[in-house]
Amino acid sequence: MMIDVAEELCEECIPGLRIDHVDISGLPMVNPDLVTDGGEGFPPAVEALRDRVHAADCFLFASPEYNYSVTASLKNALDWASMGEHNCWADRAAAIVCAGGDFGGGRASFHLRQIGVFLDLHFINKPELHVRAFADPPKFDEEGNLIDVETRERLKKVLLSLQAFALRLQPKDD
Numbered sequence: 001m002m003i004d005v006a007e008e009l010c011e012e013c014i015p016g017l018r019i020d021h022v023d024i025s026g027l028p029m030v031n032p033d034l035v036t037d038g039g040e041g042f043p044p045a046v047e048a049l050r051d052r053v054h055a056a057d058c059f060l061f062a063s064p065e066y067n068y069s070v071t072a073s074l075k076n077a078l079d080w081a082s083m084g085e086h087n088c089w090a091d092r093a094a095a096i097v098c099a100g101g102d103f104g105g106g107r108a109s110f111h112l113r114q115i116g117v118f119l120d121l122h123f124i125n126k127p128e129l130h131v132r133a134f135a136d137p138p139k140f141d142e143e144g145n146l147i148d149v150e151t152r153e154r155l156k157k158v159l160l161s162l163q164a165f166a167l168r169l170q171p172k173d174d
């Protein structure tokens, strides 16, 4: 997984940037019938997600490409945290790292940029990281751990760019 390596890189060599990895696999599917309190009461797992999204300064999305798009679980999490009176993603910096076949997940990455327009996310443009997961040399081991040194270096550059952009977007204290 690229997120684990991103966490490591932040601890090792990017002061000021820390990854709070959110596991989105256990969320219920978006269903407005699960929302109570006039649109502000969410299931506990969704509340927890929304709190963490709200608290973040910026976002690193890591997704495989599923049928030319992001995974259903990522879209589900994006939708949950956008609902209610408060879109929790709004006005924050974001970066995407994708893995896939010949396009390295590039189509999913561009689809996520499109989704991010209405969420009011601000994606870094450079560098891009679309990993051709099945090309030689192997990028991931059998457990899905990122093992390719060059990809690790490129991931570090994405993180540095994300941090710099997040700092530029922060309101200045006059």
Ligand SMILES: Cc1cc2nc3c(=O)[nH]c(=O)nc-3n(C[C@H](O)[C@H](O)[C@H](O)COP(=O)(O)O)c2cc1C
Pocket: 064, 065, 066, 067, 068, 069, 099, 100, 101, 102, 103, 104, 105, 133
């Ligand atoms: C339903 C499904 C659709 C997929 N569609 C694509 C695709 O459109 N493009 C691509 O490069 N890989 C595609 N793949 C391969 C995934 O990118 C590959 O499984 C992924 O890199 C490995 O992550 P995972 O083990 O979390 O699925 C697809 C895989 C699945 C299961």
